[in-house]
Amino acid sequence: MLSRTTVIAASLSVSAGSANPSKSNYSRLLGLNNNLSYTASNPVIVSSNSNFASFAWNTSNNSKYTKSRMERFTTRASPQPLTNADELIGSVQTFIFDCDGVIWKGDKLIDGVPETLDLLRSKGKRLVFVTNNSTKSRKQYGKKFETLGLNVNEEEIFASSFAAAAYLKSINFPKDKKVYVIGEEGILKELELAGYQYLGGPEDGGKKIDLKPGFLMEHDENVGAVVVGFDRNVNYYKIQYGTLCIRENPGCLFIATNRDAVTHLTDAQEWAGGGSMVGAIRGSTQREPLVVGKPSTFMMDYLANDHRFAWLGTD
Amino acid sequence: MLSRTTVIAASLSVSAGSANPSKSNYSRLLGLNNNLSYTASNPVIVSSNSNFASFAWNTSNNSKYTKSRMERFTTRASPQPLTNADELIGSVQTFIFDCDGVIWKGDKLIDGVPETLDLLRSKGKRLVFVTNNSTKSRKQYGKKFETLGLNVNEEEIFASSFAAAAYLKSINFPKDKKVYVIGEEGILKELELAGYQYLGGPEDGGKKIDLKPGFLMEHDENVGAVVVGFDRNVNYYKIQYGTLCIRENPGCLFIATNRDAVTHLTDAQEWAGGGSMVGAIRGSTQREPLVVGKPSTFMMDYLANDHRFAWLGTD
Structure with a gap:
């Protein structure tokens, strides 16, 4: 039985900078100091974009997919302010991370990322890293994570290539x-x-x-x-x-x-x-x-099948 | 006072091939053997495209402009089958010709064109040649007409450049x-x-x-x-x-x-x-x-002002 999962469509300002992640650090990485909202029973999606109306990502104008995805979520639960990070983390099985602007910017690792990922792994969470940048294969992205000092498995990467x-x-x-x-x-x-x-x-x-x-x-x-x-x-x-x-x-x-x-x-x-x-x-x-990349239904369905978490998850 | 003018959104198969243009030749050049329709009180537009619903041209997907233009026409008169070429020509002041597929195809002049243009000129008609191909200037198009043996003035050419x-x-x-x-x-x-x-x-x-x-x-x-x-x-x-x-x-x-x-x-x-x-x-x-090219309102308005024919022309 999978844990209950949660969606965050986050206005995320990643500014956690301490070497020892505290609650406030990962709270900030997860955007808890910003205008966050979440719906219950979905995986956590951590994105660098700010518009909830376009689900987690707002860089595409593919409104057809965006809309249909939104409809699927909003029929289940309305967004609510997120106030308790521990409760959120405790209730979530899988965290999906956008890469550009969340993990790195260009070739620079964003502060606080390694500690936060370590913390989530130490709690047994499943991590997925998605990127629309198709210039690299999963293997090549694996090397990029390695170069940045991050321990990420190729299987955890979902690149649009x-x-x-x-x-x-x-x-x-x-x-x-x-x-x-x-x-x-x-x-x-x-x-x-x-x-x-x-x-x-x-x-x-x-x-x-x-x-x-x-x-x-x-x-x-x-x-x-x-x-x-x-x-x-x-x-x-x-x-x-x-x-x-x-x-x-x-x-x-x-x-x-x-x-x-x-x-x-x-x-x-x-x-x-x-x-x-x-x-x-x-x-x-x-x-x-x-x-096929963000924010397509193909990506969502593939992740749901491949990682076996429940988009319509139950307790 | 300008002559009454007429619009044709033509499915035009230009096949007039005789050296001496007869009525049937220019009838065919004007598409009279095809599925033609026209609305009264507008300039004649001779185009190589077949879908009346997109006005005279159907190569752009700029439905906003197409639609607004269509609305302007369809509010005046519904398309009717064209049966009498002499009557049409007699009632029209200005003929607007698409170039690609009507005057030429690539670098080849289409049969019957010189005779038909001469005939229209001999009847004192005003001719305008429009093209969306922006690779040449009006001057350069003038030379192309000359090379093809056509006597066309630079001022008669409306290229999207x-x-x-x-x-x-x-x-x-x-x-x-x-x-x-x-x-x-x-x-x-x-x-x-x-x-x-x-x-x-x-x-x-x-x-x-x-x-x-x-x-x-x-x-x-x-x-x-x-x-x-x-x-x-x-x-x-x-x-x-x-x-x-x-x-x-x-x-x-x-x-x-x-x-x-x-x-x-x-x-x-x-x-x-x-x-x-x-x-x-x-x-x-x-x-x-x-x-700014076909089928924009800018082009239509520019031609209307520059050539002083009445889009909403009267008898």
Whole structure:
């Protein structure tokens, strides 16, 4: 029997800085000094975004998924002010952490994080680390956690690069079909691990199109899915290739790792995010993508199944 | 007093092939053998698209503009089958022609066009040629018409590159502000002619970003408008630059030459259109662009004022 779990859609200002985490430290990490609210019987989700109305994350404009998720929660319990951190922690089995702005900012670890994670682990809590940044695979994220001095298992990481491959697996996407990738290495590595054939990605980063009269771009008719994530080498070649596959290959899927407007590639400023690349393909195909990262229902359902905590948890 | 004018939202199959245009030839050029409908008291619009519900053009998903335009027309008259070409031509003052798929396809002139234009001119009709392709300026389009053997005056051409500059003029965009361009030469040439300072365009086509820790892209705080059109050299540098201007420069405008999903850069296939570049910036800014090309109200109003025909014309 699982413990009762709780959701927090948190306006989180992570400022716990002591080496010895006290109640007030992890209270702050969990956002207890801010405008918090929670609904009972769900996993704790710790996010860096502030708008409860968009559930835990507010970086995507995928209001369809956001809304349906919200409806599922709000039908169960209305948000209430969170006043007792010990009670919350005691009642929760699984803590889901956003990475950017919660665990790190760019390449900098945020103060208070190691102690708080240690404390939660010492209490036997299950931890999950989610990120919409698809440039790295789970294995690569594992190394990043290690570099920052955090002891995090690969299995505890849910990156949107992994989500894309996991989604294809979940629908039994045929192994003899190919995937065209507008994105970086993380997506390719996860597709490879899952046993899928792919085209595109960094390899198409330097390609140009010479639009002379009569020129036609050939494309592989065996591409059955186009996966789009953040891609600092996005170009017109990739846009046209992905567009041709989606428009001309019958049944070809349009999968987005995320639609985040901005991302924190460096800690110095906000950078145009995966929403740009997805927006480009949306603009030329006039098709809506299936989003597998935050705040998609796929991610929520996958975590619920994989980690066996109850979204509709009971005592 | 202007002649009565008429709108056609035409499913146009241009197949007139005779050297001597007969009634049946220009009837076919005007789509009279197809599923035509018209409303009275508007200029004739000859387009290659088939869906009346989206007014004359259906390549953009800018339903807001499309809808408002439709409402303006449908309140006056319901579409009716067109049966008498002579009557139509006799009652119309101004003919507005789409270029791609109507006058030419890629670099090929469509059969029957020269004779039909000559015939309309011989009857004293006013002709306007509109195109959403922003890669060329009006002057450059003039040369294209010349190359194809058509006698078309620069003033008769309404390209979306020109529309962007005309829009800035119409709102008295300050001459000491700058324009950042994601697009090709046509936009730059029209901005220059209108006396505006610009950045970006082809010059930023080869730029890359090295995302090392702490790196920050500087941007010009004096950029007051970002103009986005088709750009075969779109890259992450341009996307981030345009995004920074729109997100961080107070009041910065986001202007799209068009949102066409596809375009006919060569006659061999459909190519991802300006909707891709606009979609990329929309995805990272979460802002809706102001569209100046087809099917925007700006274009309609500009043509109405400039050519002095009556959108709400009377006998």
